[in-house]
Amino acid sequence: LLAAAAAEPQYLATDTHWTPAAMERVAAALADRLEASFDLPPPEGPGFFRRAATVEGVGDIVTMLRLPEGQTLYPPQRVTVETVLTPEGDPWRPDPSAAVLLLGDSFTNIYSDPALGFGAGAGLAEQLSYHLSRPVDRIAQNAGGAAATRRALARDLGAGRDRLTGKRVVVYQFAARELAGGDW
Numbered sequence: 522l523l524a525a526a527a528a529e530p531q532y533l534a535t536d537t538h539w540t541p542a543a544m545e546r547v548a549a550a551l552a553d554r555l556e557a558s559f560d561l562p563p564p565e566g567p568g569f570f571r572r573a574a575t576v577e578g579v580g581d582i583v584t585m586l587r588l589p590e591g592q593t594l595y596p597p598q599r600v601t602v603e604t605v606l607t608p609e610g611d612p613w614r615p616d617p618s619a620a621v622l623l624l625g626d627s628f629t630n631i632y633s634d635p636a637l638g639f640g641a642g643a644g645l646a647e648q649l650s651y652h653l654s655r656p657v658d659r660i661a662q663n664a665g666g667a668a669a670t671r672r673a674l675a676r677d678l679g680a681g682r683d684r685l686t687g688k689r690v691v692v693y694q695f696a697a698r699e700l701a702g703g704d705w
Contacts, residue, residue: 536580552652568654578638602643616656667695668704
């Protein structure tokens with residue numbers, strides 16, 4: 522999916538994560554695939570809606586370089602994200618009773634977790650929920666690769682929070698680099 526639009530930047534200029542447009546294409550295509558391949562319950566009531574927001578961040582590459590405060594070599598990158606809201610106008614939240622569980626890493630969270638520097642409420646889980654017109658449950662870890670998310674799910678299960686009950690499908694998002702160097 523990312524290679525299909527190679528004319529556009531797929532990754533942020535000074536960050537190892539995808540652009541909002543690249544993430545959007547993946548979320549829409551994933552929703553189409555889930556709808557076609559799984560017997561998901563019909564949407565209940567009106568779907569989610571989105572509101573455009575401009576955010577800017579310096580990115581994780583700049584942070585890892587430990588450049589001095591006030592550096593001008595790599596200015597913040599400004600991007601437009603689509604914040605997902607409930608029909609009532611409240612911020613999107615993961616729903617443990619949803620039929621879809623998304624396990625993810627920082628690619629899931631880049632536009633969800635304000636600590637990553639590119640906004641909140643507009644990440645992969647939110648966009649998937651928007652395109653499905655259904656709630657989605659999410660477990661996502663920013664560090665530790667694919668193994669960290671599996672451990673988080675195992676911790677929840679061990680603590681009596683069965684995040685798999687009622688699920689029709691589990692989507693496992695991880696960075697491609699995990700295939701070569703991940704903790705499997």
